[in-house]
Amino acid sequence: MSAEKNLTGVRSRPRRTDEGKDKATARDELRKAILAGEYMPGERLVEAQLIERFGVSRFNIRLALQDLSGEGLVEIQRNRGAQVRKISLAETIEITQVRMVLEGLVAAQAAERVTEDRASELDEIGLLMRRAVESGEFRRYSDLNVRLHALIRTIAGHATADRLIDTLRAQLARHQFMLSLLPGRPLVSLPQHERIIAAIRDHDPKAAEEAMRDHIASVIEVLRSLEEPGMIQ
Amino acid sequence: MSAEKNLTGVRSRPRRTDEGKDKATARDELRKAILAGEYMPGERLVEAQLIERFGVSRFNIRLALQDLSGEGLVEIQRNRGAQVRKISLAETIEITQVRMVLEGLVAAQAAERVTEDRASELDEIGLLMRRAVESGEFRRYSDLNVRLHALIRTIAGHATADRLIDTLRAQLARHQFMLSLLPGRPLVSLPQHERIIAAIRDHDPKAAEEAMRDHIASVIEVLRSLEEPGMIQ
DNA sequence: CCGTCCCTGATTGTTGACAACAGCAGTCGA
DNA sequence: TCGACTGCTGTTGTCAACAATCAGGGACGG
Numbered sequence: 001m002s003a004e005k006n007l008t009g010v011r012s013r014p015r016r017t018d019e020g021k022d023k024a025t026a027r028d029e030l031r032k033a034i035l036a037g038e039y040m041p042g043e044r045l046v047e048a049q050l051i052e053r054f055g056v057s058r059f060n061i062r063l064a065l066q067d068l069s070g071e072g073l074v075e076i077q078r079n080r081g082a083q084v085r086k087i088s089l090a091e092t093i094e095i096t097q098v099r100m101v102l103e104g105l106v107a108a109q110a111a112e113r114v115t116e117d118r119a120s121e122l123d124e125i126g127l128l129m130r131r132a133v134e135s136g137e138f139r140r141y142s143d144l145n146v147r148l149h150a151l152i153r154t155i156a157g158h159a160t161a162d163r164l165i166d167t168l169r170a171q172l173a174r175h176q177f178m179l180s181l182l183p184g185r186p187l188v189s190l191p192q193h194e195r196i197i198a199a200i201r202d203h204d205p206k207a208a209e210e211a212m213r214d215h216i217a218s219v220i221e222v223l224r225s226l227e228e229p230g231m232i233q
Numbered sequence: 234m235s236a237e238k239n240l241t242g243v244r245s246r247p248r249r250t251d252e253g254k255d256k257a258t259a260r261d262e263l264r265k266a267i268l269a270g271e272y273m274p275g276e277r278l279v280e281a282q283l284i285e286r287f288g289v290s291r292f293n294i295r296l297a298l299q300d301l302s303g304e305g306l307v308e309i310q311r312n313r314g315a316q317v318r319k320i321s322l323a324e325t326i327e328i329t330q331v332r333m334v335l336e337g338l339v340a341a342q343a344a345e346r347v348t349e350d351r352a353s354e355l356d357e358i359g360l361l362m363r364r365a366v367e368s369g370e371f372r373r374y375s376d377l378n379v380r381l382h383a384l385i386r387t388i389a390g391h392a393t394a395d396r397l398i399d400t401l402r403a404q405l406a407r408h409q410f411m412l413s414l415l416p417g418r419p420l421v422s423l424p425q426h427e428r429i430i431a432a433i434r435d436h437d438p439k440a441a442e443e444a445m446r447d448h449i450a451s452v453i454e455v456l457r458s459l460e461e462p463g464m465i466q
Numbered sequence: 467c468c469g470t471c472c473c474t475g476a477t478t479g480t481t482g483a484c485a486a487c488a489g490c491a492g493t494c495g496a
Numbered sequence: 497t498c499g500a501c502t503g504c505t506g507t508t509g510t511c512a513a514c515a516a517t518c519a520g521g522g523a524c525g526g
Contacts, residue, residue, distance in 0.1 A: 022510090047478070059510060062478090066296060070303040079478060079517050094393040101334035160327040164397060255480095280508070292480060295508090312487050312508060 026056045027064035034073055034084055035173040041086040045074060072171050085171075092175050093223050099168050100216035102161050103149070107196060107212035108205035110156040118155050119201040125151065126197045133186045141186050148193060152200065152212075179219060188218060259289040260297035267306055267317055268406040274319040278307065305404045318404075325408055326456050332401050333449035335394050336382070340429060340445035341438035343389040351388050352434040358384065359430045366419045374419050381426060385433065385445075412452060421451060 030050065033039060050061045065082045068074045075085040087095075114122075125148045132141040153162055179185060192215040199207035263283065266272060283294045298315045301307040308318040320328075347355075358381045365374040386395055412418060425448040432440035 046476095048476090057511065058478095059512095063299065066299055067303070070300065080519095081478060091393065094391060097338060097391070098335065098393050098397065101338045102331065105330060105334045158327060158330070160324065160331050164331065279506090281506090290480070291482095291508095313489095314508060 022056045022060040023063040023067070026050070026054050026060050027067045029054055030064055031068060031071075031073060031170065034068075035170060037174060039084045041084045041174070043084050045082040045084065047081070071167050087171060087175075089223065089227055092172060093220060093227075095168050095172055096216065096220050096223060099165060099172075100213050100220065102165050102168070103152075103216060104209040104213040106153050106156040106158050106161050106165070107200065108209040109158050110152045111200045111203055111205040111208035113157065114155050114200050114203065118151070121151060122148070122155075122197045122201060126194055129190060129193060133190050138186060141190075145189075145193070148197075152196070155200070175223075179222060182222065185222075189215065192218065255289045255293040256296040256300070259283070259287050259293050260300045262287055263297055264301060264304075264306060264403065267301075268403060270407065272317045274317045274407070276317050278315040278317065280314070304400050320404060320408070322456065322460055325405060326453060326460075328401050328404055329449065329453050329456060332398060332405075333446050333453065335398050335401070336385075336449060337442040337446040339386050339389040339391050339394050339398070340433065341442040342391050343385045344433045344436055344438040344441035346390065347388050347433050347436065351384070354384060355381070355388075355430045355434060359427055362423060362426060366423050371419060374423075378422075378426070381430075385429070388433070412455060415455065418455075422448065425451065 030045075039045065045065065047058055047061050047065075050056075050065075051058055054061070056064075065074060065076060069076045069082070073085060074082045076082045125144055129141060129144045129148070132138075132144060153165070156162075192211065195211040196208060196215060199211050263278075272278065278298065280291055280294050280298075283289075283298075284291055287294070289297075298307055298309060302309045302315070306318060307315050309315045358377055362374060362377045362381070365371075365377060386398065389395075425444065428444040429441060429448060432444050
């Protein structure tokens with residue numbers, strides 16, 4: 001009921017004006033739990049257990065599960081209940097490809113709409129990122145990374161793309177955080193981020209889109225490199 | 234229960250293995266009805282009426298409405314029920330922008346994966362399109378347009394992008410068909426289509442993406458030109 | 467010993483009744 | 497005449513009991 005802290009980076013979406021209190025809280029908390037890894041992929045989500053955990057009626061639990069199924073986080077099989085959806089590496093790549101073009105679009109629009117104030121904020125984040133990398137604070141770098149992408153989306157103000165990106169990012173949440181902690185990864189991505197910032201502050205949509213796409217394309221390359229050795233389930 | 238005919242072009246998505254029989258039929262039929270214009274934007278969708286029309290229990294009607302709300306076709310307000318969502322011109326533009334980048338991605342992947350057989354199919358459609366335009370059969374041209382885009386998506390086999398494109402196209406269904414009937418429109422889009430086909434058959438992903446994006450960008454231009462005069466609500 | 471069948475407990479799907487709410491019309495007071 | 501208030505009606509939100517279904521184990525026959 002109190003203002004949620006939104007720790008995961010996935011917005012708790014006020015979206016529709018009002019859509020059912022208990023259902024919404026159950027949905028948001030369950031999503032948070034899944035993203036936090038409390039329920040592993042493939043794990044069954046038994047309604048009775050969720051009722052106990054969230055203190056919400058079965059009716060609302062079911063609605064919440066339906067919603068999360070729509071978001072692609074859980075899979076519902078008739079008469080067999082819900083389970084956390086497993087996402088294959090191939091699908092991870094597909095999703096990231098889609099994210100690539102969407103965030104590219106957003107970056108381009110951000111470059112068109114950016115103001116001086118916002119540009120300064122971008123620069124600020126860029127500076128902090130560089131410092132974080134230089135001092136080896138990778139966790140902090142990862143947080144700044146989230147902030148940067150979020151700010152770009154705010155500047156762009158593209159509601160439609162925003163919604164989709166949220167949904168896609170949630171699906172990848174588990175794989176996602178591993179990447180930024182890969183050894184050497186920040187050294188690759190820092191200049192990419194700086195290029196994105198520069199392009200946006202220069203009001204150059206095309207360059208911004210290209211920079212953003214290159215950035216995410218390099219993520220896809222990393223994913224592809226994981227494809228051959230059966231590293232992940 | 235029998236094999237659905239899928240008349241609307243929006244796939245009736247077998248997606249999840251099994252997700253509730255009545256709910257699914259109610260959802261698909263209601264979507265079809267909305268897309269066919271039987272319910273106008275802003276019109277209330279009263280559960281009791283839907284029950285009578287589709288002969289499905291209220292429970293499943295509600296689930297269906299929830300689903301369609303997730304797809305953006307319907308808007309649900311607490312205690313006030315569901316209504317067909319109104320989509321502003323600005324939002325139409327946003328949605329089309331997203332479609333632009335997604336279909337661009339799909340076109341690129343199609344160029345990578347196309348086989349000789351598929352390329353022939355593309356050429357065939359291209360030829361028919363040209364003939365249709367030359368003989369002024371605009372309705373036929375519009376149908377071929379749908380077929381072309383569908384075939385490209387089949388060739389690409391990008392499930393994630395596919396799903397999203399379906400959803401987005403459904404949201405625009407009402408505005409969409411008007412465009413291809415605009416005077417002079419086919420003369421502009423025919424060469425664009427031919428360029429897309431050529432790029433895919435040449436296995437040139439970059440060119441294919443660019444051609445597809447230019448094509449849809451020109452649609453966006455048309456939409457923008459409608460923005461100033463208050464032609465559409 | 468093995469495979470099949472059936473039975474049982476656990477879990478989900480569905481229904482109908484009831485409660486809560488928004489919108490509206492008609493009433494009362496100024 | 498106008499405004500606010502109040503009850504009514506239509507509609508949606510919620511629940512708890514019941515029905516259907518699935519997964520697993522034990523008994524039976526071969």
